[in-house]
Amino acid sequence: MKHLGYNGRAAGASASRLIAGSACTNVERVIRPLFVAIVGLACLAAGCGQSVPGPRAIDLGRSTCAKCRHVISSLDAAAQMVYKDGTVRLYDDIGCMATDPAALRGTGELYVQMAGGKGWARAEDVTFASPAGARSPQGYNYFAFPEEESRRLAPDHWARGWHDLVTELGRKR
Numbered sequence: 001m002k003h004l005g006y007n008g009r010a011a012g013a014s015a016s017r018l019i020a021g022s023a024c025t026n027v028e029r030v031i032r033p034l035f036v037a038i039v040g041l042a043c044l045a046a047g048c049g050q051s052v053p054g055p056r057a058i059d060l061g062r063s064t065c066a067k068c069r070h071v072i073s074s075l076d077a078a079a080q081m082v083y084k085d086g087t088v089r090l091y092d093d094i095g096c097m098a099t100d101p102a103a104l105r106g107t108g109e110l111y112v113q114m115a116g117g118k119g120w121a122r123a124e125d126v127t128f129a130s131p132a133g134a135r136s137p138q139g140y141n142y143f144a145f146p147e148e149e150s151r152r153l154a155p156d157h158w159a160r161g162w163h164d165l166v167t168e169l170g171r172k173r
């Protein structure tokens with residue numbers, strides 16, 4: 001991803017130099033659309049405007065939580081922060097990330113696993129609920145759901161956003 005992004009920018013720079021050039025030759029007429037196509041493809045592959053790499057796969061039973069150091073044994077409430085340079089901080093519990101000062105400085109992209117290990121989503125794109133009886137690895141007991149589901153499952157019927165959750169868990173500690 002990172003590599004492709006770099007190529008995309010490099011190709012973009014070359015293309016603008018070409019377009020700015022005064023020479024109007026057959027070669028340029030062929031090269032220009034070619035560059036536009038290449039830049040477009042590189043953009044698509046890298047996810048244009050998204051400079052932070054996507055979430056990394058967690059090695060269950062081996063990866064450890066950046067905050068509490070426990071081995072991550074379930075994806076159910078897993079979370080991670082990915083920095084622009086590709087390094088990551090993994091968490092066994094969404095609550096560990098929500099209470100980790102390093103994750104709250106906002107220098108990386110935050111991802112959470114959807115409840116039941118259904119896949120990664122940006123923390124800002126989903127909502128959180130603590131269904132009655134549900135237990136997360138470190139006892140924060142919050143899981144990520146689509147908005148409708150959070151509203152249905154949360155005992156208070158409030159589909160909390162990421163910042164609501166951070167505030168809430170910050171108060172408890």
Ligand SMILES: [Zn+2]
Pocket residue numbers: 065066067068069070091092093096138
């Ligand atoms: Zn943890």
